[in-house]
Amino acid sequence: xxxxxxxxxxxxxxxxxxxxxxxxxxxxxxxxxxxxxxxxxxxxxxxxxxxxxxxxxxxxxxxxxxxxxxxxxxxxxxxxxxxxxxxxxxxxxxxxxxxxxxxxxxxxxxxxxxx
Amino acid sequence: xxxxxxxxxxxxxxxxxxxxxxxxxxxxxxxxxxxxxxxxxxxxxxxxxxxxxxxxxxxxxxxxxxxxxxxxxxxxxxxxxxxxxxxxxxxxxxxxxxxxxxxxxxxxxxxxxxxxxxx
Numbered sequence: 001x002x003x004x005x006x007x008x009x010x011x012x013x014x015x016x017x018x019x020x021x022x023x024x025x026x027x028x029x030x031x032x033x034x035x036x037x038x039x040x041x042x043x044x045x046x047x048x049x050x051x052x053x054x055x056x057x058x059x060x061x062x063x064x065x066x067x068x069x070x071x072x073x074x075x076x077x078x079x080x081x082x083x084x085x086x087x088x089x090x091x092x093x094x095x096x097x098x099x100x101x102x103x104x105x106x107x108x109x110x111x112x113x114x115x
Numbered sequence: 116x117x118x119x120x121x122x123x124x125x126x127x128x129x130x131x132x133x134x135x136x137x138x139x140x141x142x143x144x145x146x147x148x149x150x151x152x153x154x155x156x157x158x159x160x161x162x163x164x165x166x167x168x169x170x171x172x173x174x175x176x177x178x179x180x181x182x183x184x185x186x187x188x189x190x191x192x193x194x195x196x197x198x199x200x201x202x203x204x205x206x207x208x209x210x211x212x213x214x215x216x217x218x219x220x221x222x223x224x225x226x227x228x229x230x231x232x233x234x
Contacts, residue, residue: 009155032221043119043206043225044158051220090157094221101210101221102171103148107157 002027002095006106013081014114021076021109023091032094032101033074035065038108039087047089050074061085086113117142120189121207121226129234134194134201136229140209146170147190148223149182152204161205164190197233204228 003026013019025031032051036044048059055067065076074091088108094101120139128134140147145166150158160174164184175182179197184190194201208223 034221034223036223036225041227043227044208044223045225046222049222092223102160102163103221103223104160105150105158107155 002031002093002102002104004091004093004104004106006089006091006109008109009107010110010112012112012114015083016080019076019078019081019085019111021089021091021111023074023076023106024072025074025091025093026072027093027095029095030069032096033065033067034092034094034103035059035063035074035076036090036092036105037061037087038090044090047076081111081113083113083115086111119207119209119224119226121229123229124227125230125232127232127234128197130198131196134197134231136192136194136205136207136231137189138192138207138209138226139189140207141224144209144211144224146210146212147184148208148210149190149192150206150208152206152228158206161192194231197231199233202231202233204230 005024034049035047038044047063048057050057050067058064063078067074088110090108091106092103094103122137147164149161152158162175162182163171167186179195181193206228208225
């Protein structure tokens, strides 16, 4: 079975600073990988996804992530954080089984942005 | 261009009552996932359904919980005889299908959730 680890529960960064959120996955084959963002009281919104091809993927709101097979990682990055980026971020892995993707989420990383 | 619609947004039940949560997927999506979210625990997969078919219910508790997605109407997550431990946010997501490969993409479009409080 697949699994996702997000080792950082909380991260605090200053506005304008760079950001990297860590994600490691466990799955026997090439997975589908996702990052989602959740604001308080809201559902989750897809930031970006990796299915195949270029290992550096661009997403919405200036985010990017890099798939590194050798490290089983899919870290999320942003060069300059804005106050509106404060939210909870979830990494997820989709593993194919019988023609559909079972999507498993990590426990999330809460991002605080200070002025 | 409606997204995934969940209702009710908030539901309060007393122990022993039944809770019914409804989810209408995005237009054109025929696959629905249900997840439960507890504070500090992320989202836990419960069940995946297609129209009139449960594909994977490996995350559903064996008792009191059931889900359906009828040919007509929304998907329903039903919790019978609720207990305080059922208090959580329940999220529904729908997903498109890759028409060429005929497999799910795993890309999920979420509703805003239904927050169940059991007194």
